[in-house]
Amino acid sequence: MDMDPSRRGVLGAGLYSVALTIPGWPDHIGRFERLKADPHTRIGMAEVESVIAMTEKISELDDQFGGRTARPMAAAFMVNNIAPYLKATASGEVRRAMLSAAADHLYPTGYMAVDERLDLLGQSYYTKALELALAAGDHLTYCTTLRGMSVQAVELGHGAPALRYANAAAAASPEAGPRMRAFLAGQQAHALAQTGDRAGALAMLHGAEVAMEQAESKAKAHGSYDPASLSYHVAQVNFELGDREGAIRALQHSEKVRPTMYRRARVRHRAMLAEWQLEAGRLEEAVQSWNLALDDFPQVQSGRADDRIRRMLSATQPHRRNPQVRELLERARPILNLIE
CATH class of the missing domain: 1.10.10 (Arc Repressor Mutant, subunit A)
Known part of the structure; x- marks a missing residue:
């Protein structure tokens, strides 16, 4: 399915009013459509690569130390570095790449806000990430962000919106590879289980497991989705469907195979x-x-x-x-x- 602005209709049934709660946000990020060029600044792929590298480093800190530690760094980098880059003069290719890198920075920043339990703020970051990903034509970040919104919803017990977001992410993912299919299907399974669709949840979970088996012999993990993450979804589906012992076994396995860098997940799980x-x-x-x-x-x-x-x-x-x-x-x- 082509990704186009009409996909934003999935946000109409959002969990919250999507008021922009970040002071000064419109001045810094929201006007990227109008502020197309600053004649005093020009950027190239080096600046794009710096944003990608910084996002990776801050995300690693988030995994290890939590959102309250990492998000101030992410927000400061967004305002002080990414926002000026979005206004700078650039070729079409560089501009699209920077929009994509900015979206890919906003997505984990939203996750950090959710981790702080600042859920409205998190959704505003997610919504802006979707807008930037759409402007960049970046299917991967668009789908990943929708999935993140589903994760937020299901953790808060809102199964129906969680399923809408997860299904929208899967529908908008063009020719996804096996790891991405597992990444999306595992979340769909969790949301289906929370809405009480036992057969649908188990079928989707089986699809995620098959896709993960195919992915394990291929390239590196997409983000942090790995066998530990899949086992976590198995645990959540079992828990939602009333299989407490199955949930315990799956979560124990998830913790056994989880890479040590994910300290925050280790505490929570x-x-x-x-x-x-x-x-x-x-x-x-x-x-x-x-x-x-x-x-x-x-x-x-x-x-x-x-x-x-x-x-x-x-x-x-x-x-x-x-x-x-x-x-x-x-x-x-x-x-x-x-x-x-």
Whole structure:
């Protein structure tokens, strides 16, 4: 399917009012259509490459240290470097490449805002990333951003919008390779499961697994979508469909094969695993998983990770007389004082 501005219709049923909540945003980014050239500045592919490299570095910091650490850097680079580049004089090829690089910077910046639990702000970044990707003709970033919006929606329990975004991402992805198909289908499966479509979710998950098998012998991962990410989607689908033990097994496998650089995901998913283990009556295993989450938690600045630790406090309330739980809460007390 061709990507064109009409695809933005999927935003009409958005989760939030898409008010631009970034001070001064229209002055810096929103006028890229009108501010086509600054006669005093000219850019080439070197500037595009610098944006791509900086986005990669900041994204790595986000994975390791969380959105509250990384997003201020991403936002400053956007205002101080990317915005002037978008106004600079450039050839058509360079201009499209810069629009694409800018979109690809805004997408992870939106994810960082979501990680901070600044959900409206995150969606405004995502919406601007879609606009820039459309202007650049960048299918990959356009589809990836729609998928990110689906991830945000499903995490907040909005299954129907999550499915619309995920389906729109898949529909707009032209001739996707196997890893991209797995990347999109895994998210579709999670959203389908949350809307209660068991057969659809399992079929889509099977498609994601087949695509991942095909992809593993080929080029490097698209973004961070790898076997650990697919196992996470298997876990989420199982959880949504009521298979708690299957969810626990899949999430344990995901954590086993997850690359060590993804510290923020490790904290969140280990705490999630603990919640599921406790629901299954496996108190000792839950305490162990929470302790593992606490090992990395002090190095992560993440609103979503904070939420998981708060849930630990409420979930363990009925078990406070258990010695292991008491020890866990004693260990967590300094942390809880910081996030409450």
